[in-house]
Amino acid sequence: MIRTPRLYALVEELRAAAPRPLTVAALAARFEVSTRTVQRDLQALMEAGVPVRAVTGRGGGWAIDPAMTLPPIRFTAEEASALVAALAAADASAPYAGAVRTASQKIAASMTGPASTAAQQLATRIVALPARTAESVRTAVERALTEGTVLLLSYVDASGQESERAVEPAGLLTADGKWYLIAWCRTRRAGRGFRLDRVTAATPTREKAPPHELSALLHGSAAAGAQQPGALASLTPTPRHPRRPPAPRP
Template structure:
């Protein structure tokens, strides 16, 4: 994909490069290469500001396995069921079939928001606690992401601080 020429102010360029530089799982690698491409195409004061800030940012490596990220992305884009082996906060492992609805980032962690067939409810699964994720060919019924988030927040699985961006004003 090629973008048309875009002019950024120094503040905009710095914000963009900084945001992409600290992006974490599951898109850290893609964000890092996008930031490098954007920074390389900039010239003048905006480029100097962005590159100066980027040189002072350090991000810890992603703890989510690439195979998990790929399987989650595949299930979300194809609308298919995902088989998870999940390790909860107490270290207990469980196997679940889930119907993915979307991703949420909260409190420095990324969550797969999905309908859990075992629990018969919306649940949030921290990506760094998914031991394995196996895609299937089984089509998943569509689930409203905002509804599942409300269900998982009520169950204590995920505590998002703001759901407003997901639900348009009525």
């Protein structure tokens, strides 16, 4: 068995046995490889962020948390190619680019057969120019969005004018290959979009930021018509409408 399908099968073998651990010897016998190969595979899974762990003591071995892993996924060759293209678009300048790399490793480990072949072939035919957004800026923006805190920015506008801003993040906008932080700017006392590759420095704070509706901050701007990408629609929870009480009887 070649390595990528074996990594996927190894995860599923541990999942099927969870929470009971399996020994390296048992896994080696199951996949007809050496114990050293199994150890290398387990190390590769750990480095990719898969929640496998060694269990010590009597009856020990290796186990996985089934609640923290993907269920079996069957991609078509077209779906696998689409994922490769989408992952390539999330280059190092995009928010959460670090997490994208580990997620792509998990997805790759789940692909087998024609899907894996299509993904590998397309991946060799995609290149990208180096990113312009500093990793420290991207990390600070991610943290502020995740924790809902005020962010301090050093920003250079289109005319080359640099300014210091304290902003309350609301969300992200992507347009024409650029990423923008949409936030309430305390300096301008209005909603503003900050292009990430023009942010020269970003410092997260511990101050909680008031919540802001993304659409409200975009209202009246050139991006007022921005819509959620269709590919993300399935990830958005359907709003629940409160049930109306029954009408009183006359």
